[in-house]
Structure formats: structure tokens, C-alpha cells
Amino acid sequence: xxxxxxxxxxxxxxxxxxxxxxxxxxxxxxxxxxxxxxxxxxxxxxxxxxxxxxxxxxxxxxxxxxxxxxxxxxxxxxxxxxxxxxxxxxxxxxxxxxxxxxxxxxxxxxxxxxxxxxxxxxxxxxxxxxxxxxxxxxxxxxxxxxxxxxxxxxxxxxxxxxxxxxxxxxxxxxxxxxxxxxxxxxxxxxxxxxxxxxxxxxxxxxxxxxxxxxxxxxxxxxxxxxxxxxxxxxxxxxxxxxxxxxxxxxxxxxxxxxxxxxxxxxxxxxxxxxxxxxxxxxxxxxxxxxxxxxxxxxxxxxxxxxxxxxxxxxxxxxxxxxxxxxxxxxxxxxxxxxxxxxxxxxxxxxxxxxxxxxxxxxxxxxxxxxxxxxxxxxxxxxxxxxxxxxxxxxxxxxxxxxxxxxxxxxxxxxxxxxxxxxxxxxxxxxxxxxxxxxxxxxxxxxxxxxxxxxxxxxxxxxxxxxxxxxx
Amino acid sequence: xxxxxxxxxxxxxxxxxxxxxxxxxxxxxxxxxxxxxxxxxxxxxxxxxxxxxxxxxxxxxxxxxxxxxxxxxxxxxxxxxxxxxxxxxxxxxxxxxxxxxxxxxxxxxxxxxxxxxxxxxxxxxxxxxxxxxxxxxxxxxxxxxxxxxxxxxxxxxxxxxxxxxxxxxxxxxxxxxxxxxxxxxxxxxxxxxxxxxxxxxxxxxxxxxxxxxxxxxxxxxxxxxxxxxxxxxxxxxxxxxxxxxxxxxxxxxxxxxxxxxxxxxxxxxxxxxxxxxxxxxxxxxxxxxxxxxxxxxxxxxxx
Numbered sequence: 011x012x013x014x015x016x017x018x019x020x021x022x023x024x025x026x027x028x029x030x031x032x033x034x035x036x037x038x039x040x041x042x043x044x045x046x047x048x049x050x051x052x053x054x055x056x057x058x059x060x061x062x063x064x065x066x067x068x069x070x071x072x073x074x075x076x077x078x079x080x081x082x083x084x085x086x087x088x089x090x091x092x093x094x095x096x097x098x099x100x101x102x103x104x105x106x107x108x109x110x111x112x113x114x115x116x117x118x119x120x121x122x123x124x125x126x127x128x129x130x131x132x133x134x135x136x137x138x139x140x141x142x143x144x145x146x147x148x149x150x151x152x153x154x155x156x157x158x159x160x161x162x163x164x165x166x167x168x169x170x171x172x173x174x175x176x177x178x179x180x181x182x183x184x185x186x187x188x189x190x191x192x193x194x195x196x197x198x199x200x201x202x203x204x205x206x207x208x209x210x211x212x213x214x215x216x217x218x219x220x221x222x223x224x225x226x227x228x229x230x231x232x233x234x235x236x237x238x239x240x241x242x243x244x245x246x247x248x249x250x251x252x253x254x255x256x257x258x259x260x261x262x263x264x265x266x267x268x269x270x271x272x273x274x275x276x277x278x279x280x281x282x283x284x285x286x287x288x289x290x291x292x293x294x295x296x297x298x299x300x301x302x303x304x305x306x307x308x309x310x311x312x313x314x315x316x317x318x319x320x321x322x323x324x325x326x327x328x329x330x331x332x333x334x335x336x337x338x339x340x341x342x343x344x345x346x347x348x349x350x351x352x353x354x355x356x357x358x359x360x361x362x363x364x365x366x367x368x369x370x371x372x373x374x375x376x377x378x379x380x381x382x383x384x385x386x387x388x389x390x391x392x393x394x395x396x397x398x399x400x401x402x403x404x405x406x407x408x409x410x411x412x413x414x415x416x417x418x419x420x421x422x423x424x425x426x427x428x429x430x431x432x433x434x435x436x437x438x439x440x441x442x443x444x445x446x447x448x449x450x451x452x453x454x455x456x457x458x459x460x461x462x463x464x465x466x467x468x469x470x471x472x473x474x475x476x477x478x479x480x481x
Numbered sequence: 482x483x484x485x486x487x488x489x490x491x492x493x494x495x496x497x498x499x500x501x502x503x504x505x506x507x508x509x510x511x512x513x514x515x516x517x518x519x520x521x522x523x524x525x526x527x528x529x530x531x532x533x534x535x536x537x538x539x540x541x542x543x544x545x546x547x548x549x550x551x552x553x554x555x556x557x558x559x560x561x562x563x564x565x566x567x568x569x570x571x572x573x574x575x576x577x578x579x580x581x582x583x584x585x586x587x588x589x590x591x592x593x594x595x596x597x598x599x600x601x602x603x604x605x606x607x608x609x610x611x612x613x614x615x616x617x618x619x620x621x622x623x624x625x626x627x628x629x630x631x632x633x634x635x636x637x638x639x640x641x642x643x644x645x646x647x648x649x650x651x652x653x654x655x656x657x658x659x660x661x662x663x664x665x666x667x668x669x670x671x672x673x674x675x676x677x678x679x680x681x682x683x684x685x686x687x688x689x690x691x692x693x694x695x696x697x698x699x700x701x702x703x704x705x706x707x708x709x710x711x712x713x714x715x716x717x718x719x720x721x722x723x724x725x726x727x728x729x730x731x732x733x734x735x736x737x738x739x740x741x742x743x744x745x746x747x748x749x750x751x752x753x754x755x756x757x758x759x760x761x762x763x764x765x766x767x768x769x770x771x772x773x774x775x776x777x778x779x780x781x782x783x784x
Contacts, residue, residue: 024682030495097645099626100619102672109492111670123647130649242489251505256538262568264532271537279534281502281651310536320490322498322505322534335509359647373652376509437650446656448646 024311028106031232034113034128034161036121037138038148042169045078046138046207047101047114050229053214056103098124107233122411125152126357126451129159130437134235136228138167141174141204144184145191151392154400157195158355158413158453160433163235164192164200167228171220172206178222203228241319245341246285246293247427247435249375250278250333254324268310277308277324278333280376283434285341286318287325295331296338296425297348302327336377338425338435346435348423352454353387355429356408356416356440360449364408364416364440370449372420374438380421381440387415408450416452428455493679499651500527500667501534503630504614506653507665508534508541511612514665515605518544518571520552520560521730522687523616523668526676529685530667531614532567543570545608547601549593549732550577551711556730559688566686572608574600591711592735602638605662612655612663620672630669636660673728674753681746691749693726693741704737728753 037043050056069078101112113128115121129135135156139149156164166188174180185202192200203212204220205228211217214229226234254277287293291304307314308324317323325339333339340346358364364383372381388402390413408414429436440450490498507514516531518524531540546560564571576596579585585596605613619626629645631653646654655663668676680687697708699718705725706712711733714720725738726749743749 024493024497024679025491027491027493027678029489030492097627097642099623100670101626102620102670104672104674109672109675127647127649131651251502252509252535254535254538258539262532262539262566264529264567265536265539268533268536275537279505281498283651310533318490320495320498322501371656373654376506434650437652439649439652439654441654441656445658446654448648448654451647451649 028104028108030109030111031133031235032111032113032131033134033136033232034115034125034132035136035138036115036125036128036152036156038146041138041140041143042207043114043138046136046167046169046205046213046228047112048078049207049210049213050110050112051101051103053210054103054105054229056101098128105229105233110232121148121151122155122357122413123359125155126159126359129156129161130451132159132161134163134165134232135161136165136167136232138169139184139188141168141171141177141180141184144180145187147393149188150191150195150400153191153195153197154390154392155413157197158357160198160430162198164197165228165231165235166200166202167205167207168202169205169207171204171211172209176204176211176217176219178220181220181223201225201231203231241284241433242286244284244319244432245343245345246287246291246339247283247341247375247432248278248280248287248293248325248339249283249377249435250280250335250337250339251376252279252335253277253333254279269308269312276330277326278339279322279324280339281322282317282319283375284319284432286316288316289313292342293327293339294342294345295333296340296345297423298332298337299348300331301342302329302331304328336375338375340425346425346427346432348425350420350423351384352381352418352420352424352426354416354418354438354452354454355390356414356453357451358408358410358412358414358449359451360442360447361410362442362449364414364450365406369443371441371443372418372424372438372452373441374424374426375435377424378441379424380443381418384417384419387417389414426454429453430455493675493682496671496675497530497533497679499670500530502651503653503665503667504531504534507612507614507655510655511663513608513610514542514612514614515572515608515610516542516544516569516614517601517616518546518560518564518569519616519730520546520556520563520688521616522676522680522691523618523671525563525685525687526671526679527614527616527667528563528567528569529683531569540567540569543572545572545574545601545604545613547574547597547604548576549597549734550575550580551593551733553688553690553727553730553733555690556688559686563686572604574604576600592732594732594735598638605638610662611657612665614665614667616668617666618668618671618673618676619666628666628669630666631655632664632666633657634662634664638662640664674750677746677750677753681750687746688730690727690730692744693724693748695722696725696738697721698723698725698738705739706737707733709733 035043066077099114101114103110115124115128137152139145168181168184181204188202204223205212211219212227214227216227256275287304289304289306293304294301304325305328306326307317366383366385368383370381372379386405389405390400391403392400427436436454438452439448442449518528535541576593579600580587617625627642629648657663697720698705699708699714699720708714708720723740724742726741726743727738729736743752
């Protein structure tokens, strides 16, 4: 058993201490993902004795000679009975430097739905391959999804390196394949690590059995990867959630601790989705287009002279513009134009099909609009039979786990960003008007994968059998 | 000009902002939300976040306590003080009323935790609440690890884990049919340690029994059980006066204490950081009933 370190909170104040990183795991069946996750939890002391006892008992019952760390991620009863993982599970572990929220995405069942869900909030995707198999079709699919969802960093764990005798040549060949694939898919930043999750090599502690590898361990990588620049460096986007205009001020004893305000207080509550804001900044109110200047940024802890992406605040403006929930306060530099016709990449997450003419609801930021599906421009072929890049094929409908190009007409104009530049305000979900079900995840505008449409015109000749009008 | 302009948010800032965003979404999009409030540490952190979310306006919804009739008196006293302090209005649903008029029967093992489900569902339906905030955290238990932040419940209050809506970005979908309601968990991404870090950072009051105090206890089934009217000593049991504290403050009939000398939030943080047992494993007899105990209770409409 490896050394287990104790994780103490470095400080107990609101603004100090460790940072937060969100990651998602993806891999195919039997590549050791559960074992890797189990080891990260175990080696950061995030698994406590009673849970471990349980895992040891079950391992013994199954005739194993040591605790199977994969059992740490066992979830619902149906999953235990069937030995499969159905749904995204969230795990938590921490080191003195960082807290990690891990979306553990099952590999085989509904991989698109789960990987898209996990990737939507991830700063990093941890992708696994078996060192004996290298980059396989599932790897390409997961990487394509990571690219589509604009996850800033992808780390490839070349697992079971012990089963190829810790061979540098095997690792280098896989890393080279992967780098080529990542470049062709437009993935932003990648890194590869040779790992044995069962033996613990390079997960938390550096392995002496891979002297030829001088990069970080998996945990070391996760502790140091830069996570915030993307959102904070972008232009301001602040969807208004709620207008705070107290009829009566909070009179409870608690409120005496908070700053005091006058009777005509009016502020806009929301979370900064991207960029930063300071008092004195000029903003534009979307979709209306009126301009105003930020008077103050308030919180219950006092006013701020700067607020950045991720913070929930109240923004007060210098003029009485008419603003309500659903509006977006944006930087005046290149704000998104409100549109009624939208082209987007849509990941279809429901059993029922998407067909042209469907009437749906589109939830974007804090607003909801009615929408009609005008046409479906193609479905992404992730089978990679033809080579390194996927292509778009004509289709009449989208079914569960399909990724398609969709044209939508909106009942009211929405200021939707391009997902490429703004992950939060370029994203939307498609909701069933009748029963409220979440049907699809939308990425507005062009994506790296849209570029492949151009390849599609060329690849038409490779797919004569699939061409033609599918109806 | 501040020099720390691109310093990433701290873990606690990020978690606080996420929870406030969730609470504001609910207030803005549901007709009649209510917040479950037991006086336990998670629920008081949730109430504190609600106060911060709507400041300088008051909290725009009430709080509901399902009283098992076997609550620790220190917790009930704290509950009333906290509700007053944060300016919330409190409704109480009593398990005892249901036992008195026969709608519920006492279980042979004496635990009243599973009995809370019916009064809870009745209170939700009587108040026509379409959103119910709960203090559940995904790190608590393996069935909770797959819970959504917005979790749909059918007319019977049931949770169907295989049929959950995907939840993407921070776009929470709370649309539901008449009769259905949505359970909302603003603390989904918090761990036990995060909750204590936040209590220390924000100087939040919690019931005194979370801190070390002397109490008559007996060691039963591997746990330290307080000797009270509800949980008397069993024949042959050794009753000792020990310095203990509670990590969770559920029903007295099924919540055990741990030996502890932690008298402040900072002491507790050190102790939780060093602990080798999970919060529920150490102190909750109800979760030991079966391998899938929590999953079963959640399916039936439990918190």
C-alpha cells in the first residue's frame, strides 16, 4: 500500500487557500479507468477506513488477493448487479494545493451523452488508453467530443504500462499517434503520461520503472495545470438572474453584519460567466443594446473593485435602464448580435428523435425561447473508418448520442455567442416543451469540427453509398 | 488598482458562488420554493448562502423542518435561533402527529428516520411547493454521487436514478409537470471538510453538540450512542461519561457520537482532515441497514 498523506485545509478564510479544478474522465471498457480513479481517491486519502473495509471484503468475496480499487467507484445497485456504470458520477478529492471535482463518465453505455455532460464543465479531460492497444476508435471519439466541447486541456493516460514492460518505445509511439490526432481535431493542449493504475506508477508518486519519462505524475499534472485563464481572459458576459429591489430590506439580525443600503436600491444579481468587471466599466445590455456604466459591484460581504468569471455578484448601473431576468450585461467590445436564426452543433441526449419541424424550447443563459428546428445539416460520423478525421453525413433525424448540425429559428432574438469563444454563453440546452425533458446540448456557431464540413465535400466521393437524399 | 486581478478564485469562493447561483435560479424560476432546514450544519450553511444570495432583500422563501420527535433538544433550540437570526419563516411537519393519529407506526428498531418521508411529502404537497432545497452532498454516500443538482421527483416524490435528466454547463432545467416537484441540492459539490472550512471562514454558528462536550454514552455496534430517554442503556451495557461530539445531527435514535476534544471549528477541521471514517459510516445507524439503504430511501422520496 502506498503512503497516504493527510489533507488539511491550508487556511480557513474565504479568499485564501486552494483552488478548484473540474475534470472529467473518459475511456473505453477495461482500460482501467475505475482503478485509476480509485487510486487517485485512495492515494489522496479521500477514501476512509469504513469504505475501504467494504471494498476489501467484496474483493475477498470475489477471490482477489488485494483490494480492487475499482470497487471504490461502485454506485447504484443496478450497476453493482450488472457490473457496469450507467451514469456520470461525481467524485471529490483534494490536496493542499487544489480541490478536484471529478465527473466520472462511463465508457461504453451512452458514451456521447455522458462524455458531453462531463466535458461541459471540465477544465481537463483525463483520457485513458490501454498501452497494449494504443489509440483506438473510442479514444478518437472521446477526443472529438473534448474538442467539440472546447475542454482546455486533455491528458492522455497510457495505462497498463507494466503490461508492456514499461517500454519507452511503446509509450512514444502512442504519444506520437495521439499528438497527431489531437492536432487534426483542433484540441487545444495535450499531455501524455505512462501509468500503471494497479501498481500506482506515475499516478501520485513518480515511478522508478519509467526513468525515461521526466514529466509530471497524473496528480502533479492536475495540481499544476492552468485552469482559469480561458474564462477570465474573455470579454464580460453576465446573464441577469434576478433583479434585487428590496421592498423591505432584510431586517434579520444577520443583515446587521452585512453592508447597509438605501431604500431605492436596485441591482442585478447573477454569476459572471466570462471576463471581468470593474466599477466605471461601460457595458451593453443585450438583447436591447442600451449602454450603461457599472456603478458598483456588490456582495453581502461588501463592494468589490473587481469581479471575475465564476463569481456571483450584484451589479448596479448608473442609469435606470430597463433590465430583467434573461438579459445579458456584456462588454461593449464585440458583443454578440441578437439573432433569430441559429446554426449550431447539437449533441442529442434523448431517446426520442429530433426531426425538422420540431418545436422545442431553447434555454440559453437565464432566458428561454421557443424555437423551431428548420433543418438538420448532417450527423457527425465518428467511426473514423476513412482515417484520422470525422466527417458529416446527411441525415433526416438525430437519434440518441448523435452529434448533428442543426438550423434553428428562434421566437425571440437571443444574444448567443459562438461557443468557440464563449463556452458558457455559446452553449444552450434544448428542452421538450411538453414534459420538460432535456433533449439536447447545443454549441452555437462554428466549432473546430465544423471545419471538417469542408473535408466532407471532398470525402463525398469516399462515401458514394451513403450519399443522396436520405428521405 | 488591485494587483491580484487574475488570481484564481479560491475553492470556497467558487463553491459559494456556484451555490448562490443555484439558489437564485430557483427563486427566479419556481412559483413556491421551500428550503429544508433541520438545524444541522449543512442546512445552516445552505440558509446562510440563501441570506447572502438575496441580500439586501430578505430570503424570499420559507424553511421547513421535519421533526421526528426524537431530535436533540440543543438542535431544536438552535433551529429556532437560526431561523430568527437569518429572518426566515419556519414551518414544522411532525412525525409524532402521524404516529399519534395512526398514519405512521413506530418501527420495531425504534429509528424514526425512514418515517420522515410521508410528513415531508405531505408538507410539500400541502404547501404546493414546486422546488424543495435540500442540503445533500454528493460526497456523502454512493447513491448521492449520481444525483443531479436539480433532481426531478414524480407525484409520489420518487427518485428514478436511471431516468435522470442530463445536466450541462450551469444550465439547470427545472421544468416539470403539475404534481411533480424538483429537489435542489445547492451543496452538491461540497465535501464535509468544505462545509467546516466555510463555517470557520464565515463564522457561522452551528448547534453546540457539533463540538466536544461531556455526555453519558455506551459503546454499541461499534458506535458511541448517547444514553437518553429515546435510547436508554441496554441491560449489561457499560455507561461512561466521555468527551464526544456529533458529526451529523439526525434523529437521536440513529445518530451516534464520536470521541472528540474539538471545541472550535478549526479543531473540527483538523479532526475531520485526520479522520479515517466517513461521516455517515461513523455515525449513522440508518445507513447500515443495507448496502443500498440510502438509495432505497431516496427512491421513496427521502431528502
